[in-house]
Amino acid sequence: MGFHSKSFRxxxxxxxxxxxxxxxxxxxxxxxxxxxxxxxxLKRGKMTPQEEHLIVELHSxxxxxxxxxxxxxxxxxxxxxxxxxxxxxxxxxxxxxxALSPSPSPSVSNSSAYSSITSNPTVxxxxxxxxxxxxxxxxxxxxxxxxxxxxxxxxxxxxxxTSLNSTSEGQDGYNSMDEIWQDMDLLEDDGIKxxxxxxxxxxxxxxxxxxxxxxxxxxxIDGEEEIGSNMFFFPTTSEQFRTRxxx
DNA sequence: AATTTACTCAACCGCCGACCA
DNA sequence: ATGGTCGGCGGTTGAGTAAAT
Numbered sequence: 001m002g003f004h005s006k007s008f009r010x011x012x013x014x015x016x017x018x019x020x021x022x023x024x025x026x027x028x029x030x031x032x033x034x035x036x037x038x039x040x041x042l043k044r045g046k047m048t049p050q051e052e053h054l055i056v057e058l059h060s061x062x063x064x065x066x067x068x069x070x071x072x073x074x075x076x077x078x079x080x081x082x083x084x085x086x087x088x089x090x091x092x093x094x095x096x097x098x099a100l101s102p103s104p105s106p107s108v109s110n111s112s113a114y115s116s117i118t119s120n121p122t123v124x125x126x127x128x129x130x131x132x133x134x135x136x137x138x139x140x141x142x143x144x145x146x147x148x149x150x151x152x153x154x155x156x157x158x159x160x161x162t163s164l165n166s167t168s169e170g171q172d173g174y175n176s177m178d179e180i181w182q183d184m185d186l187l188e189d190d191g192i193k194x195x196x197x198x199x200x201x202x203x204x205x206x207x208x209x210x211x212x213x214x215x216x217x218x219x220x221i222d223g224e225e226e227i228g229s230n231m232f233f234f235p236t237t238s239e240q241f242r243t244r245x246x247x
Numbered sequence: 248a249a250t251t252t253a254c255t256c257a258a259c260c261g262c263c264g265a266c267c268a
Numbered sequence: 269a270t271g272g273t274c275g276g277c278g279g280t281t282g283a284g285t286a287a288a289t
Contacts, residue, residue, distance in 0.1 A: 064279085079258090079278095
């Protein structure tokens with residue numbers, strides 16, 4: 001996909017400083033483009049089965065906290081994971097619909113990991129596309145509370161009325177907010193390790209050899225995880241990077 | 248070959264919190 | 269204390285493309 005043809009807009013009414021230097025992007029937009037598209041550490045291509053499994057697992061724990069999930073998948077952005085989830089949940093919803101329809105034409109996905117998604121109890125029980133009250137892929141995890149984030153992963157809870165109404169001790173097994181917080185504390189230190197080695201047979205990128213300020217810092221957030229000693233290099237070729245910069 | 252449908256994914260939107268003058 | 273700026277996040281959109289008809 002080449003350069004996106006969406007028209008540029010200044011976010012926030014053009015109050016960002018970039019307009020003064022002739023860029024047709026806000027600083028915010030530049031940052032987003034770098035993080036989600038230009039960053040040399042980004043993996044490209046399809047999710048591996050390991051990654052897919054991890055996404056399913058983490059989403060069942062954390063819900064739609066994409067940035068957090070992304071930290072466990074170095075080289076993948078929250079945006080990418082979000083898109084992946086959206087795509088696959090839509091696919092799953094359609095297959096469910098088809099399965100419920102009178103004319104049974106069971107189409108089995110050929111995706112290896114997708115079969116595991118459908119077998120995941122948390123994901124499998126999701127009310128996707130059946131109700132318009134919530135986004136069809138807004139599922140899983142600690143869904144009875146909406147977490148509003150702040151810097152440094154300080155979260156506060158916004159208890160949604162619908163959620164509270166629908167879960168009274170119920171399927172999530174939470175009786176009180178205290179339990180939720182306790183569970184969250186546990187999750188903070190869950191020992192889940194990032195997925196590495198998928199492309200480990202590929203030689204390190206020259207770009208990654210220029211490890212200066214923050215190429216690895218992107219995947220080392222809040223001091224919580226450090227790739228450090230088992231630093232992993234992604235197969236980003238200089239050609240790939242050039243293409244992205246010039247696309 | 249033309250058209251339709253499904254899918255991908257970069258970018259936008261709006262909100263919130265941190266920071267600083 | 270306050271208001272402006274900015275970074276970061278989750279949710280959403282829509283252009284481009286691939287696959288199917």
